[in-house]
Amino acid sequence: MDKARIDALVAQTVPPQGLFIGGAWHEGTARMAVTSPIDGRALTTIADASEADVDRAVKAARAAYASGRWSRAAPAERKKVLMRIAETIEARALELAVLGVRDNGTEIAMALKAEPGSAAATFRYYAEAIDKLSGEIAPTAPGTLGLVHREPVGVVGAIVPWNFPLMIGAWKLAPALAAGNSVVLKPSEVASLSLLKLAEICAECGLPEGVLNVVTGQGAVAGQALGLHMDVDVLVFTGSGGVGRRLLEYAARSNLKRVYLELGGKSPNVIFSDAPDLAQAAAVSAAGIFRNSGQVCVAASRLLVERKVQEEVTELLARAAEGMRVGNPLDPETQAGAIASEAQLARVQGFVDSATQEGARLVTGGQRILQETGGSFFAPTIFDGVAPRHRLSREEVFGPVLAITPFDTEEEAVALANDTDYGLAAAVWTGNLSRAHRMVSAIDAGVVHVNTYGGSDGTVPLGGHKQSGNGYDKSLHALNKYVNLKTAWIQL
Numbered sequence: 001m002d003k004a005r006i007d008a009l010v011a012q013t014v015p016p017q018g019l020f021i022g023g024a025w026h027e028g029t030a031r032m033a034v035t036s037p038i039d040g041r042a043l044t045t046i047a048d049a050s051e052a053d054v055d056r057a058v059k060a061a062r063a064a065y066a067s068g069r070w071s072r073a074a075p076a077e078r079k080k081v082l083m084r085i086a087e088t089i090e091a092r093a094l095e096l097a098v099l100g101v102r103d104n105g106t107e108i109a110m111a112l113k114a115e116p117g118s119a120a121a122t123f124r125y126y127a128e129a130i131d132k133l134s135g136e137i138a139p140t141a142p143g144t145l146g147l148v149h150r151e152p153v154g155v156v157g158a159i160v161p162w163n164f165p166l167m168i169g170a171w172k173l174a175p176a177l178a179a180g181n182s183v184v185l186k187p188s189e190v191a192s193l194s195l196l197k198l199a200e201i202c203a204e205c206g207l208p209e210g211v212l213n214v215v216t217g218q219g220a221v222a223g224q225a226l227g228l229h230m231d232v233d234v235l236v237f238t239g240s241g242g243v244g245r246r247l248l249e250y251a252a253r254s255n256l257k258r259v260y261l262e263l264g265g266k267s268p269n270v271i272f273s274d275a276p277d278l279a280q281a282a283a284v285s286a287a288g289i290f291r292n293s294g295q296v297c298v299a300a301s302r303l304l305v306e307r308k309v310q311e312e313v314t315e316l317l318a319r320a321a322e323g324m325r326v327g328n329p330l331d332p333e334t335q336a337g338a339i340a341s342e343a344q345l346a347r348v349q350g351f352v353d354s355a356t357q358e359g360a361r362l363v364t365g366g367q368r369i370l371q372e373t374g375g376s377f378f379a380p381t382i383f384d385g386v387a388p389r390h391r392l393s394r395e396e397v398f399g400p401v402l403a404i405t406p407f408d409t410e411e412e413a414v415a416l417a418n419d420t421d422y423g424l425a426a427a428v429w430t431g432n433l434s435r436a437h438r439m440v441s442a443i444d445a446g447v448v449h450v451n452t453y454g455g456s457d458g459t460v461p462l463g464g465h466k467q468s469g470n471g472y473d474k475s476l477h478a479l480n481k482y483v484n485l486k487t488a489w490i491q492l
């Protein structure tokens, strides 16, 4: 990674940002300050969209959709534009990554890969898919013809969180646009900058005006206005369960729009004593909870370990946590960056305090660090002796805090793994192939890793079971969210 180039990008001031509506920038009625979690300093200001601003964006999206310039463009045309977007994201990857890191504090090594890297791959994946998916001719009786058309839904509202804005934004935008929809995107107020830059890139690459609109602002105002809007056909969301519930209510109170939710997790990472390599299991498990300072939906936040290797695994994990380079996320050597906001840091501290009160044992970490930088940093933290009833076993922290719970048998491991309202991700470490398959089928989660944690790519779906959500991002399955099926029934 080019350190001099990073320094040059960091030296640039970020100008005040507007709302991107109908292909043009608008100041918006009010402004909000953006603070960098790296040093607590003001970075810039963004527009704080009102209900009227959101309405304007939805109207622009609807007008673009009705014009047919994108919705009825030949698939090969749409493919060309989305390919260009993928290439431009790739060409400007470092610029996008640095801007995002200044905004949300993710360590640059991870941000570069997960943000522009993954966003470019996502745009390319759906660009390539557009002209390869066909409708169906149904096996109907002679004398009749049943055709199944796949049509865009119309206007998609997308609301995304702050941990990986570009990656998650692309997971929504690329399939929605590929299918021919118009979109109104509401980034998190904590991290909007890279998605505003993406809007600029999309316009430069030839996406017709009004097809993508970006409204920044507060969830309770701009997000709510989008959720309640009568002319939004589908709402796609990644974020917390609490807000997900509200979106379902908004849909019920307005036009019954379809709502797809990608929510949080409390993911079990199960290490058996027959794991092929305990040192490797501990190292990967540490990365699985501490990278991006635990602000990862699939974070491996509950470690279930077979009692006979508990001491050894805990010791290995403690060493990994203490050896982790936490600090300035713009340093390519940093392994865990900042917590995205002071509010989130206070929440993490609250979980640590309650774990101690509930009787779990603090193994390492447990407090804010590097306060002299002005930034929001938290030490990688491990508790053991965490009981299933403890808050640390049940609630998502979204920070660098690991809960360790021992088990004795495979049955007990399955029961503990599934003793949660969530069902997003899981892992099992074992050298026994039959046990691996038994565990994959027994654990109720959207993804179960075996002898690894967190591996994935764009070809496989990501989605939650139980209260981790519904619907899938990534893979061809994600396209289903953005199309309506229409039957043409023809009497021959």
Ligand code: NAD
Residues within 6 Å of the ligand: 159, 160, 161, 162, 163, 164, 168, 186, 187, 188, 189, 217, 218, 219, 220, 221, 222, 223, 224, 227, 238, 239, 240, 241, 243, 244, 246, 262, 263, 264, 265, 296, 297, 298, 396, 398, 424, 462, 464, 468, 469
């Ligand atoms: P959040 O739910 O607080 O906010 C997410 C988005 O919702 C933001 O844009 C916010 O402005 C908006 N919002 C807030 N209140 C709203 C309201 N009343 N109406 C409409 N919109 C509203 O989540 P966060 O703190 O930004 O992100 C962390 C959460 O996201 C965690 O729970 C994490 O697990 C989850 N997440 C899930 C996945 C996944 O793929 N399942 C991926 C990343 C993050």
